[in-house]
Amino acid sequence: MKAIRFITLTFFIISSFISFFPNSSFARHELVMTKEVMYWATCSRNSNSPCSRHIKIEMGRDVSDMRDEPCGYSDGTFSLTLSGPPETTVIIFGDYNFKKENGYLIIKKKDDRVIWLLDLISFPANQWFATKANDNSGAFETFYSASPTFEQFVSSVKWEDN
Numbered sequence: 001m002k003a004i005r006f007i008t009l010t011f012f013i014i015s016s017f018i019s020f021f022p023n024s025s026f027a028r029h030e031l032v033m034t035k036e037v038m039y040w041a042t043c044s045r046n047s048n049s050p051c052s053r054h055i056k057i058e059m060g061r062d063v064s065d066m067r068d069e070p071c072g073y074s075d076g077t078f079s080l081t082l083s084g085p086p087e088t089t090v091i092i093f094g095d096y097n098f099k100k101e102n103g104y105l106i107i108k109k110k111d112d113r114v115i116w117l118l119d120l121i122s123f124p125a126n127q128w129f130a131t132k133a134n135d136n137s138g139a140f141e142t143f144y145s146a147s148p149t150f151e152q153f154v155s156s157v158k159w160e161d162n
Contacts, residue, residue: 029058029059029083029084029085029088030056030057030058030059030082030083030084031056031057031059031080031081031082031083031090031157032054032055032056032057032080032081032082033054033055033057033078033079033080033154033157034054034055034078034079034080054070055069055070055071057069057157059084059088059159060159061159062098062156062157062158062159063156063157063158064096064097064098064156065096065097065155065156066096066154066155066156066157067096067155075152077120077151077152077154078092078120078151078154079116079117079118079119079120080115080116080117080120081114081115081116081117082107082109082114082115082117082140083114083115084109085109085112086109086110086111086112087108087109087110088108088109088159089106089107089108089109089159089160090106090107090157090158090159090160091104091105091106091107091157091158091159091160092104092105092107092120092154092156092157093154093155093156093157093158094147094149094150094151094153094154094155095153095155095156096155096156097156098156098158099156100145101147102147102149102150102153102155103144103145103146103147103149103150104144104145104150105120105121105123105142105143105144105145105150106142106143106144106160107140107141107142108140108141108142109138109139109140110130110133110138110139110140110141111133111138111139112138113133113137113138113139114137114138115137115138115140116136116137117137120150120151120154121144121146121150121151123142123143123144124144125144125145125146126143126144126145126146127143128141128142128143129141129142129143129144
């Protein structure tokens, strides 16, 4: 009986320690895209539930069709945060299945800080552009292949191997 009590107590102590003192190994590296909807939206065409504006895409999970993500069918534009180690690179496409015909944006992190992008098309077209770290965001580089409808039709996301 004492052995079972000891094992149970040990389990609860270890569980409590993990819960209350997580270390950085539990941190996720991810892209969090926020859809700025133009009106109240629902999750899908056949749903009456409100749509979650945050789309979390863990590092390494490529998304070939954003319609499968929350708010996939609603109109709007995206802002985003990107976390991960330096040289983390993600490509955001203006078409499904990673097609480049409707524009794309390459984002490459240059430090350990989170990147905050409020406007995905505010970069010069067809050239690499470096942004220094500031109080709100880490340093990063972008390459924007412009298209008139890129911002409205962000449709797929692909991670590059570093």
